[in-house]
Amino acid sequence: MARASTLHHWESYWRGHPRIEETYSTGDRLKREILSDGAVAGQAVLEVGAGSGRDTLGLVRAGATGVVLDYSPASLALVREQAQAQGLTVHLVRADALAMPFREGAFAVVFHQGLLEHFRDPMPLLRENARVTRHGGRVVVDVPQTVHPYTLMKQMLIAFDAWFAGWETQFTPGALEARLREAGLTVRRTYGDWMVPALWYRVLREGLKRTLGVRLPLEPRGPKAWERGWRAWRGWLARRRWALYTCHVIGTVAERP
Numbered sequence: 001m002a003r004a005s006t007l008h009h010w011e012s013y014w015r016g017h018p019r020i021e022e023t024y025s026t027g028d029r030l031k032r033e034i035l036s037d038g039a040v041a042g043q044a045v046l047e048v049g050a051g052s053g054r055d056t057l058g059l060v061r062a063g064a065t066g067v068v069l070d071y072s073p074a075s076l077a078l079v080r081e082q083a084q085a086q087g088l089t090v091h092l093v094r095a096d097a098l099a100m101p102f103r104e105g106a107f108a109v110v111f112h113q114g115l116l117e118h119f120r121d122p123m124p125l126l127r128e129n130a131r132v133t134r135h136g137g138r139v140v141v142d143v144p145q146t147v148h149p150y151t152l153m154k155q156m157l158i159a160f161d162a163w164f165a166g167w168e169t170q171f172t173p174g175a176l177e178a179r180l181r182e183a184g185l186t187v188r189r190t191y192g193d194w195m196v197p198a199l200w201y202r203v204l205r206e207g208l209k210r211t212l213g214v215r216l217p218l219e220p221r222g223p224k225a226w227e228r229g230w231r232a233w234r235g236w237l238a239r240r241r242w243a244l245y246t247c248h249v250i251g252t253v254a255e256r257p
Contacts, residue, residue, distance in 0.1 A: 029193050029251070030055040030111050030113055031055045033251060033253060040063060040108065041063030041064065042064075042065075043064055043065065045059050045064045045107060045108060045110075045111070046067045046068075046069065046111070046132065047067070047069070048069050048100075048112040048125075048129065049069070050069065050075055050076065052079065052082070053075075053078070053082060053083070053090065057079075057082060057083060057088055057090065060088045060089070060090060067090070067092075067107070069100060070093075071097070073094065079092060097128065098125060098128055100128055100132055104132065105132070105133065105134040106132050106134070109138050110132060110140075111138075111140035112129075112140075113142030114142070114143075116143050117170060118166075118167070120167070120169075123182060123183065126141070126179055126180060126182075126185075129141075129183070130185055130256055133256045136255065136256065137256050138256075139183075139185055139253075139254045139256065141176065142249060142251035143170065143171045143176060143249065143250060144248065144249055145171065145245070145249055145250045146170045146171060147245045147246075148246075148247070150248045154168060173190045173244045173245075173250055176251075176252050184256070185254035185257075186254060186257055188253045188255055190244060190250060191238065192246075192247030192250045193247055193249050193250075193251075194248065
């Protein structure tokens with residue numbers, strides 16, 4: 001059985017990615033979803049398992065008071081460096097996500113991506129998310145989607161104990177919504193996003209870098225007409241529930257009653 005994710009996994013990962021511009025971004029996905037429900041100016045928002053903190057920084061630029069919590073010093077250092085470079089203030093907290101040092105209802109928005117899938121039992125984390133969210137506030141949870149080639153590749157690497165983060169799972173839209181309801185939250189909507197650039201390009205890029213030292217661009221540049229067409233097609237798909245099963249990541253926006 002593959003080892004569960006540990007502090008060592010994440011310290012190793014973030015120390016190996018000191019240049020944030022060389023890591024793939026969520027494309028401001030969480031910031032976009034949060035702001036689609038209204039302004040956050042003057043409100044406290046919490047990112048749990050901060051990673052690079054790019055979404056938090058975007059919300060701070062929109063006027064929010066940003067707090068990030070992580071147990072990885074390397075991750076928190078990366079967020080600090082970005083905030084300083086951009087002249088932004090972000091409050092950094094090193095703590096356990098299952099026992100956060102915040103009072104009940106402290107935040108208007110609590111969110112995370114790339115975190116829930118590393119917990120064999122997701123409920124303690126989700127209940128703690130709900131606890132520190134104010135009544136009428138939102139919890140946004142972003143995870144890998146089950147029905148995707150990325151999941152197959154990941155599970156093969158996990159089986160050989162070769163996945164960078166140790167053990168990891170994934171969720172269907174219905175399963176993620178059910179977990180949030182079990183935590184006492186009301187589901188507002190579920191969204192999805194597609195892998196850009198595609199999985200084949202990411203695998204090719206990483207393979208060439210490791211074997212030949214060849215560095216392809218982080219993202220290939222296609223014809224402008226193709227990019228416009230893809231954006232229009234993606235917008236059409238985003239309005240259809242079945243299309244969530246074509247996404248490599250999904251997220252659910254829920255409210256604390």
